[in-house]
Amino acid sequence: MSTTPSLYLFPASLGDTPLENVLPAQNITIIRTIKYFIVENIRSARRFLKACDRTIDIDQLTFFTLNEHTEASAIPSMLDPLKQGESMGIISEAGCPAIADPGADVVAIAQQRGYNVVPLVGPSSILLSLMASGFNGQSFAFNGYLPIEQASRNAKLKEIERRIRRERQTQIFIETPYRNNKLIDELCHALPGDLLLCVASDITGPNESIITRRLSQWNKTTYNYNKIPTIFLLFS
Secondary structure (H helix, E strand, O other), X not given: OOOOOEEEXXXXXXXXXXXXXXXXXXXXXXXXXXXXXXXXXXXXXXXXXXXXXXXXXXXXXXXXXXXXOOOHHHOHHHHHHHHOOOOEEEEOOOEOOXXXXXXXXXXXXXXXXXXXXXXXXXXXXXXXXXXXXXXXXXXXXXXXXOOOOHHHHHHHHHHHHHHHHHHOOEEEXXXXXXXXHHHHHHHHHHOOXXXXXXXXXXXXXXXXXXXXXXXXXXXOOOOXXXXXXXXXXXXX
């Protein structure tokens, strides 16, 4: 643990997985010392901290909320405790802070101000799914959610196919969990059947499933990923 006041990035579990299965003991040791946290959701952050150590006195902690609704002008002042010599922590809803996560905004400000930023080890659904997919791990892109509007969505899928073919770049994206099955069906009909699709669901959870097949095979397969957190990866 650094003796310099630092902004610690605390990964959270991806589901109800026991923390000891996915987080080093060092993370828990550090989190016990932090009194100021920047979080997406205070309720889930409090629950996570209690899972880390039930003796943590939640009422003695200060939380700042940072999510998609936070005004950009409100973010800089969240780092005031660091200015006063106090270490702080960022806790994501799931996975690693600042990776496909609004925490990136406050980390950018911390770097601009010259504060010490310390990333801690923990699960990332993006990296874990890439590791298990069998796809190119040298060049890859995370696209977040595909566009909702159909014309833009079709254009994005064509762009994804071009990047796979021309650059040999793995393409990664997510979907709202209740639309997972619909997305797989859409990919099977919108893209050539020789492309490979990896569907990685419930990563690190009790029902973890990471399967890679060609789209032509997925089109003939029975599956149900409804309401299960899932990552999708495409390659050739």
